[in-house]
Amino acid sequence: MGSSNAAAMAVDTDTNKRAHTDGVVKKRKPLRQSTSRADIYVTRDHRKFNSYMRRARKLLVERNYPSVTIHGLGAAIQTAIKLAAAVKASLGDQVIMDTNTHTVTLYDDVVPQDESADITTQTRQNSAIQIKMSLPSVVRSQIFAKTPR
Numbered sequence: 001m002g003s004s005n006a007a008a009m010a011v012d013t014d015t016n017k018r019a020h021t022d023g024v025v026k027k028r029k030p031l032r033q034s035t036s037r038a039d040i041y042v043t044r045d046h047r048k049f050n051s052y053m054r055r056a057r058k059l060l061v062e063r064n065y066p067s068v069t070i071h072g073l074g075a076a077i078q079t080a081i082k083l084a085a086a087v088k089a090s091l092g093d094q095v096i097m098d099t100n101t102h103t104v105t106l107y108d109d110v111v112p113q114d115e116s117a118d119i120t121t122q123t124r125q126n127s128a129i130q131i132k133m134s135l136p137s138v139v140r141s142q143i144f145a146k147t148p149r
Contacts, residue, residue: 025111033069039069061135081131105125108124
């Protein structure tokens with residue numbers, strides 16, 4: 001009885017895979033909701049980490065934004081989490097963080113090798129994270145009381 005369940009599970013997992021395509025898969029850019037200046041979209045490129053860090057700190061501390069949202073998709077989730085932790089540590093652990101994870105549907109175009117065939121579209125799912133960071137009002141008032149205007 002146990003072996004038949006294992007065989008059934010193998011069949012179920014095989015049906016969840018994408019179908020083989022004869023052609024080149026062109027990945028489209030993910031669709032984004034409307035963005036604001038307080039949104040930081042992180043990539044997995046670690047060379048940009050310091051610029052992400054400076055931007056988040058600048059928006060929270062110098063520009064007095066009420067919150068900054070860090071977005072990470074797929075492989076960039078780890079970078080987004082590291083960035084949020086680094087920003088929090090650099091501000092004395094006084095940052096309030098609200099984390100939300102979700103799944104995003106991505107679209108790919110399949111360009112067939114046969115030129116007479118039509119281009120088709122396929123979908124796939126990818127994990128995403130949003131980390132909203134804000135300073136408590138007490139901390140914000142202390143920072144801006146010290147800042148000369």
